[in-house]
Amino acid sequence: MHIIKLNAIDSTNRYLKDLAVKQTLENFTVVTADNQTNGRGQRGSNWEVEDGKNLTFSVLIKDVLLSFDEVFHLNVVVAVSLFQAFSTLKIPNLAIKWANDILADKKKVCGILIENQLKSSAEIVSIVGIGINVNQESFSNLPQASSLKNSVGQEFNKEEVLVTVLHQFQKNINLYKNEGASYFWQVYHENLFKKNKPMVFEDNLNVKFMGIIKQVLPNGLLQIQLEDDSLQLFNIKEVKMLY
Structure with missing residues (x-):
C-alpha cells in the first residue's frame, strides 16, 4: 500500500485519477489530504470539511471488478468495510444508509463516492473516495451530519482512524476477490438503515x-x-x- 499525503487539494479523487493517467500506480494507492476544497458526494453535492479536523482520501482499486455488472458490489464492500472499521473504533449505533453513507445515531459521519473507468484493455479501474467526519463538532446548515468525536465524546487520532479503515478495506477486498460478494451483501442488509420500517x-x-x-x-x-x-x-x- 502506497500512501500519498497532501496538505490541501481540490479533490483527492481527481488528483488520484489524473496521477493514474500519468504513471502506473500500484493497486491500493491512497491519496489523503488535510483539506479538500471541492470534494463531491452523491447527487453531485459538495463534501466540505473543516480544515485539519477530518479525513478525506481516495483509494485506487484495480484487478477486482471483472465486469460493470459488479460495480455496486464494490460499493457494498466499501460500506461494510467502513461499518466494521467504525465498530472496531467503538462508534455506537451504526447503520448503513442506502446507497453507502455511514450513520451514527442516525446522523451521517461518512460518505463514499466511487468512480469507475473502463480502460482500453477492458480493465475496470475504480477510484474510491471517502470522507469521514472525525473531530469536527459543529455542522452549520447540516442537521443530519455528525462526527466520530460527537458520537463518543472524545477526540480521535486521525492517523489511527485512517489505518483502521484501510486495513479493514484491504482485508475485505481480498475476501471479496476470493469468496465473492454474498457475505458483504448479508452484512449490508443486516445493517441497512430503516430496512423493513x-x-x-x-x-x-x-x-x-x-x-x-x-x-x-x-x-x-x-x-x-x-x-x-x-x-x-x-x-x-x-x-x-x-x-
Whole structure:
C-alpha cells in the first residue's frame, strides 16, 4: 500500500485519477489530504470539511471488478468495510444508509463516492473516495451530519482512524476477490438503515409518500414496498429518505 499525503487539494479523487493517467500506480494507492476544497458526494453535492479536523482520501482499486455488472458490489464492500472499521473504533449505533453513507445515531459521519473507468484493455479501474467526519463538532446548515468525536465524546487520532479503515478495506477486498460478494451483501442488509420500517420518502417531483425499504438489488436500485403493497424500484437520483 502506497500512501500519498497532501496538505490541501481540490479533490483527492481527481488528483488520484489524473496521477493514474500519468504513471502506473500500484493497486491500493491512497491519496489523503488535510483539506479538500471541492470534494463531491452523491447527487453531485459538495463534501466540505473543516480544515485539519477530518479525513478525506481516495483509494485506487484495480484487478477486482471483472465486469460493470459488479460495480455496486464494490460499493457494498466499501460500506461494510467502513461499518466494521467504525465498530472496531467503538462508534455506537451504526447503520448503513442506502446507497453507502455511514450513520451514527442516525446522523451521517461518512460518505463514499466511487468512480469507475473502463480502460482500453477492458480493465475496470475504480477510484474510491471517502470522507469521514472525525473531530469536527459543529455542522452549520447540516442537521443530519455528525462526527466520530460527537458520537463518543472524545477526540480521535486521525492517523489511527485512517489505518483502521484501510486495513479493514484491504482485508475485505481480498475476501471479496476470493469468496465473492454474498457475505458483504448479508452484512449490508443486516445493517441497512430503516430496512423493513415504515418511513416517509420524497421522489424527484417533490411528492412525499410512505413506504418500507425491502432490499437493495445487485445493481444498486432500492426496492420499496408502497402502501398498496406493490414493490417499486428507485435509483439514487429518484428518491430520498425523510427522517
